[in-house]
Amino acid sequence: MQFIDLAAQYKHLKERIDKRIQTVLEHGQYIMGPEVQELEEKLADYVGVKHAITCANGTDALTLALMTLEIKEGDAIFCPTFTFFATAEVIAYEGATPIFVDSDPDTFNICPIDLENQIQKVIEEGALNPKAIIAVDLFGLPANYPEIEAIANKYNLKLVEDAAQGFGGEISGKRAGSFGDIATTSFFPAKPLGCYGDGGAVFTNSDGYAELIKSYRVHGKGKDKYDNVRIGMNSRLDTIQAAILLEKLQEFPTELKARNLVAQNYTKELMGKYKTPFTPEGYISSWAQYTLQHESRDVIMAEYKAKGIPTMVYYGTCMHQQTAFEYLGYNKGDFPVAEALSDSVFSLPMHGYLK
Template identity: 80%
Template sequence: MQFIDLAAQYQHLKTKIDKRIQTVLDHGHYIMGPEVQELESELASYVGVKHAITCANGTDALTLAMMVLGIKEGDAVFCPTFTFFATAEVIAFEGATPVFVDSDKATFNICPVDLEKRIQATIADGKLIPKAVIAVDLFGLPANYPEIQKIAEKYNLKLVEDAAQGFGGEIDGKRAGSFGDIATTSFFPAKPLGCYGDGGAVFTNNDEYAELLKSYRVHGKGKDKYDNVRIGMNSRLDTIQAAILLEKLAEFPTELINRNKTALDYEAQLSSKYKTPQVPAGYVSSWAQYTLIADNRDAEMASYKEQGIPTMIYYGTCMHEQTAFKELGYKVGDFPIAEKLAKSVFSLPMHGYIKTSI
């Protein structure tokens, strides 16, 4: 049994993907070829936004968002402590300071109540200027954007949605990637919508942001790539990856149905034994991972291994416990819910082609 069965997905889509790749090999436009523009149009339509701008990977997508928003030294950007390192890394990379926030115990996502407390504490401290919030759609479930948006507006903060895991998720019919001022995703192979390498995208309804994104991703270009009007970066999606993603995006709604069937199957089998993930009313999860809570995680994972069932831990170390952020002065106990999650969560196989029950 595979944790994420990319081989099964490829076999299902082989003829279409191979044809797409051959088309790219035939026309030879490997960088920013026509498939890139086609994908951006399809992504924008699927998510429900005016603009989708592709880039080289999900971390670059977040970095581009920080650049567009003008995040800089002296700024505070609020983000969950229970997340992948890139969420906080991109804040520090711009010279700003990540201010970590505890998790919601029901959804594992950033806690709106703790978020407001951290914002108020930062304002009272007076050392940093609150500028933005990065909310992460953890394990496929969109964060609580109705509440987070209210808080962001109350304190005049920009809101960034990190939909790397949440792509395909929804709140009241509004799709992940369409929340906040700007949103990002990753096409890393293990993500709900993944390519065969690295890739990413940024989503926005803001025309000015879209033009800046297009400039920043190609060395800060102006009218062409040799007219550089600002300091940018080199972050373009390869045409072959765009071609692959076009076929995967077409199949994605069917895969989401299968992922949700698997999640329901897991719930029926495992809810009496573990704390299973719950999807709030009005929400849809894309089930990037199916994550359980167990008091004796190591023993549970060992038991699954004996049965030939792979498991993974997302995430075993919170951001405030990372060596790279030790100078921020956080200590054990500052984020009790997130710290408990880091010690007790583990994930089971989840993809659109599972045929065997646990």
Template identity: 75%
Template sequence: MQFIDLEAQYLHLKEKIDARIHKVLDHGQYIMGPEVKELEEKLAEYVGVKHAITCANGTDALTLAMMVLGIKKGDAVFCPTFTFFATAETIAYEEATPVFVDSDESTFNICPIDLEKRIQKVIAEGKLTPKAIISVDLFGLPANYPELERIAKKYDLKLIEDAAQGFGGTLNGQVAGSFGDIATTSFFPAKPLGCYGDGGAIFTNNDEYAALLRSYCVHGKGTDKYDNVRIGMNSRLDTIQAAILLEKLAEFPQELIARQKVADKYEAELKGQFETPQVPDGYTSSWAQYTVCCDNRELEMQKYQEKGIPTMVYYRTCMHQQTAFTYLGYTSKDFPIAEYLAKRVFSLPMHPYLK
């Protein structure tokens, strides 16, 4: 059994994906070919925003968002501690300070109550300038954006949605990737919508942000590509990956239905045995992971291993516990819910082709 069965997905879409790849090989426009523009248009339509700008990977997508918002040294950017390293890494890369926030125990996402306390503390200390919030749609479930948007507006902060895991999820009918001032996603192969390499995208309704993003992605180019008007980076989605994603995106709605059926089956079988993931009213999850909580995690994972069923832990170490962020001076008492989750969660196989 595969934890995520990309081979089964490929076999299902093989004829269409192969045809797309061969079309790129025929026209030879491997960088910024027509499939890239086509994908951006279809991504924007799917998410429901004006602009979708593709890039080289999900980490670059977050970095580009930081650049567009002018995040810099002396700024505080608030983000969850229970998430993947890239969320905080991109903040530090801009020489800003990540301010970690505890988790909501039931959804695992950033806790709005703790977030507001952290913002108030930074303001009271007066050492950093509160600038932005990065929220992560963990394991497929969008965060509590009504509350996050209220808080962002109250304290005049920009809101960035990291929808890499939540892509395909919804909140009150609004699709992940459409929340906040800017949203990002990753097309890493294991994501709900993934390519066969690295890839990413940024979403926004802001015309100015979109223009800046397109410039920053290609070395800060101006209207003349040989006149670079700002310092940018080299972050473009390969045409072949765009071609693959076009076929995967077309199949994506059906895959989300299949993922939900797997999650429903897990819930029916495992409720009472573990703390199973709950989806609040008004939400849908894209089920990037099916993550349960329990005591004696290692023992339970061993039982699955003995049956040939792979399991994974996301995430065993919180951001505030990472060696790279020890300089921030957090202690084990600062994030009780996140540390509680990190000691108890593990994930079971989840993909649309799970029998």
């Protein structure tokens, strides 16, 4: 049994994907070929935003967002401590300071109450400039954007949606990737919409932000690649990956329905035995992972392994406990909900072809 069965997906889409790749091989435009623009247009239409700009990976997508928002040394950027390392890594990479926030005990996403507490604490201390929030759509479920956006507006902060896991999720019909000032996603193979390598995208309704992102992703180019008007980076999505994603995006709504059916069946069978995922009213999850919580995690995972069922832990160490962030001075117990999650959550197999 596979935790994420990419082979089953490829078998289902093989003829269409192979044809797309063959077309790229024939026209030979491997970098920024026509499939890249076609994908960007279809991604923007699916998410419901004006602009979708593809890039090399999800981490670069976050970096491009922070570069566009002019994040710099002395800025405080608020993000969850219970998430993948990249969310906080890109903040430090820009010279800014990550300010970690505890989790909501039910959704596992960033807690709006603690978010506001952390913002007020930074303001009171006065050493850093509160600049932005990065909210993560953890395990496929969009964060609480109605409350987070209100907090961002209250304190005049920019908001970035990290939808690396949330692509396909919704709040009241508004899709992940359309929240905040800028949103990002990842097309890493294991993500809900994944390619066969690395890939990412940035979403925004701002024409100005879109032009900056397009420039930054190709060495800060101006009118052409030899006119460099700012310091940028090299972060382009390969044409072959765009071709693959075009076919996967077409199939994605069907796979999303299948993922939700799997999640419903899991919950029906496992409710009461474990703490099962909570989806608030009006929300739709894309189920990047189906994550359970239990104090005897290691014993339970061993039992599943003995039955030939793979399980995974996302995430075993919070950001404030990572060696790389020791310089920030956080201690065990600073974020009790997130720390409890890192000690007790585990995920079951989840994909659109699970029987």
